[in-house]
Amino acid sequence: MKRLIRTVLFVGFVFAMLLVLASCGKKDDAKNETVTPTAAPTETPTPTEVPATPTPTPNPLDEMTLKDLYKDDFKIGVAIPNSLYASKAVTEEIAANFNSMTFENESKPDQILDIKGCQSGLPDTYTEPKVKFDSIKRGMEYAKENGIAVRFHTLLWYQQTPEGFFTEDYQKGSPKVSREVMLKRMESYIRQVMTYMEETYPGMVYCYDVVNEAVNPGEGDPDGLRAKSFWYEVVGPDFMNYAFEYARKYAPEGVDLYYNDYNCYSKSNQILKVLEPILAAGNIDGIGMQCHLSTSTSVAREVIGTAKTFTKAGFKVQITELDIGTTNTDNGFEIQAMKYKVLFQGVQKGKRDGSIDIDCITVWGIHDSVSWRGDEYPLLYKWNGYKMTKKKAWYGAMQDPAIRAMEF
Ligand code: GLA
DSSP: OHHHHHHHHHHHHHHHHHHHHHHHHHHHHHHHHTOOOOSOOOSOOEEOSOOOOOOOSSOGGGGOOHHHHTTTTOEEEEEEOGGGGGOHHHHHHHHHHOSEEEESSTTSHHHHBOHHHHHHTTTTTSSSOOBOOHHHHHHHHHHHHHTOEEEEEEEEESSSSOGGGGBTTSOTTSOBOOHHHHHHHHHHHHHHHHHHHHHHSTTOEEEEEEEESOBOGGGBOTTOBBOSSHHHHHTOTTHHHHHHHHHHHHSOTTOEEEEEESSGGGSHHHHHHHHHHHHHTTOOOEEEEOOEEETTSOIIIIIIIHHHHHHHTTOEEEEEEEEEEOOSSHHHHHHHHHHHHHHHHHHHHHHHHTSOOEEEEEESOSBGGGOTTGGGOOSSEEEOSSOEEEOHHHHHHTTOTTSOOEEO
16 A cells, blocks of 8 residues: 555656646747847748757856867858957957958058059059058967968958059059059069968968959949949959969969958859859859848848859858847847857858858957947957957857757
8 A cells, every 4th residue: 555655656746747847848938939039130030940958057168169169160260450469368269269360451452552662663663563561460470379370351452452553653543554554563463462471471371362342233334343443444344354363373372262242142143153264264262251241131041042052153162251230139139149050050061061162251350349340249259348258149159059040
């Protein structure tokens, strides 16, 4: 009899425990379902992946870093301005989490081209422009000390390039040079930059953005090439073909050459069309997708889908300027973290199944206070005056199981 009572009590206890556990699970699901987007959702939410699981304390991800998590998949990059090297809190966090870096502005033509030297050096400088490299010294030293590979951004761009580069006497407003002279200046510039980088910092630059933002179908020529650009106006629609030809000529063996652009999903056909002859000539390796996104971006369609299209067409892919704008609310940061998770998860999956030939994901800045989109809080860290704090977005990029991989 006693034994029967003990058995009944035991079965009852187990049954009660099961009920408690089941109701806990429901509560978690319900909590997750209450997440509602505040930042202009475009579609009904559809979970694309497994639901979140509660965060353990301490979170084991805090013992890990981005570059270690993705070491077998792709590099993790960050854009850095010179002003940040003075902060130990920042440089230590970067060295721990990133193995690729881009100069935010310091390697663009308006910093590398020595326009005064070009003017005073005439006539010798007429087809041999003067260049200077002071702006990148600090960053290259930092990269060297910490074993960080450098993606060089950018050789040719319609912006942040002095107008004087295109004129007879290197002065703004003067008559433009001929196509022939401009091609000589272009070749000389590319040769001088690549030669200097390789001689001074051997093996450190692993890829170049040869041309940035040359496709703009809205205001472009019939092929969608941006027509309002001095490169287009002075050299002509084939200026990119020459840029990549020269870049290949002077790039060290194994260094990749990229075309880089924004909103690639909306103009992938035009991009592929203008790059076709360059690819056929063997003068380009990859396409950089900038990816300045928001919480209403469909990452699956705009990022993952486009990366697959470019891979299929024979290009390597990089995400080169990632940031995801949101609102300054808990909900906004929650959705931002989900977007980061969907992106990193989707790209990693594509890398592993061979549908995305991704080489690096670069975030465009380290913390919100130094972002060019600072009022949209788009990055992985925030800064409280003396210390870096990881945002939920960082945990999203780490694919924290406590963050759902959701698309809105
Ligand atoms: C473009 C450029 C970057 C940077 C951003 C704005 O995306 O490619 O170099 O200038 O604009 O910060």
